[in-house]
Amino acid sequence: MAQTSSSELFNTSWTLHRLSPLHHGKDCETLLDNSTALKVYATRLRDQLTGDVLAGLHASATVADNDGLSKTGALRQCHWLQITTDSSSDQHASFPGILVRLEYENITYKAALLADPEKDSRSGDRREGSTSLPLLLTKFPAALRQTFISFLSANFDAYCSSLRLPPSFLCSGMESFIAGLRGTGSRGSAIGIIEETIKDLQLTLSFSTSIAPELRSLNVNIPRSSLNDFLKEDSGNSKARKLKQKSRSPFIPNLSSYLENHLAMKLDMDGSAQTQGAERHVRLSKVACSAFVLGSDGRMKLSVSEQSEDDEDISPSQRASEILLQTTIQRAILGGQTTT
Incomplete structure (x- = not known):
């Protein structure tokens, strides 16, 4: 299965969103731990971004947005990857979820859909045909972000809203x-x-x-x-x-x-x-x-220094960052002050 490290969640400036459960029963019973399903949705998203939808997006975008999107170059790869922990050490927090990576010629954008670590670890917590990934992190320009959110809505009947932090x-x-x-x-x-x-x-x-x-x-x-x-x-x-x-x-x-x-x-x-x-x-x-x-305004960045592959002990900053990220996931689950 195509996987990526949870280290992808750090050292990136994210925009935060709340996401309702993803309903995928018409396509597959499970989404996490399902490489076939992730490939299917990656292909669908790639086709949407390289097809008529993107052409319409360019037509409706402002000149500034067009200039920004044109600098990215052509879309080369679209990956949906299972997120894993960095190490077998139990000191690392588990952040089950999916990383979406869009690799253009000149830049790479990404998004992360994160599950509740505690619920995901319990057997039988997931409902058949749907997956709860309440926290969505995006590193996209505005026009691309809206296209991605529309994709989630159309394919998973999911509702996305901005996660404001009081x-x-x-x-x-x-x-x-x-x-x-x-x-x-x-x-x-x-x-x-x-x-x-x-x-x-x-x-x-x-x-x-x-x-x-x-x-x-x-x-x-x-x-x-x-x-x-x-x-x-x-x-x-x-x-x-x-x-x-x-x-x-x-x-x-x-x-x-x-x-x-x-x-x-x-x-x-x-x-x-x-x-x-x-x-x-x-x-x-x-x-x-x-x-x-x-x-x-719903922005977050967690800065963690890189560690040696031989060092199994995580740094204090990474441990504290993992705690803060878990707290943010709980905030998304509990809801509160949100806007569309």
Whole structure:
């Protein structure tokens, strides 16, 4: 069976989508672990992209889109590949799913359809004739993305919607990543790993036009040398201790307390409080650092350094990235704030 490594999921800037179950009973009983079915759908997608559909796409696209698509060259290969783990080591998280790779003359685009790792590992969880792949990641230009989504709808009767990430998820995702790094060793070594992996952290705060018509966003930069101060369990502030009871990590409570005390910015960063007044008009819209990027607009990138083939121990950044990706899959399953 044609397979690819789960490492394809890292070091790529993805656009996130929620995807309803794929219904394929008219063609095959199963989709995962079925090389024949994957070849069939790869052929169908290739034919659609090289046929009249693409001609119509060019006709309806803007000049800028046409220029961008023309630079790709001709489509050479279309692959649908089963995603496997990188190693036999049980330290690696399993991300069952399908990678779609479109190889043009001058560039390669790709998409990933990911299953719930926990459900997929249980026998009898899949329904005959349909497969649940709730998280769709795409690395496509807009016109090609729409064509691919239309293909999924026509062939699998599937509904696709953008996966927006609210401030609560940005905070919990950041905390889960930090928690993954903190669990890699002793306190002293963990602090060094966190600083080396995250480096400088940038938080983007977005403002409602009703209270700040000329200020759309504000970046808060936290240098690596200050990360340890925000990770202290007891900051000495009673309000931070109170917020800590609702959080898995002291980072967000300590940061919120710091912004309020030193910058007079009273923020409900994770949306957990019943906010009033101006607090409702300021929200966390992006978290970016050397290791990952999460945006409320449904963008994500997980940066993982390459490892030697002989090294079975995964790096702390990969372990934390896998945790964050699993959290994102759960977000897609649970739903929430989505738009078409």
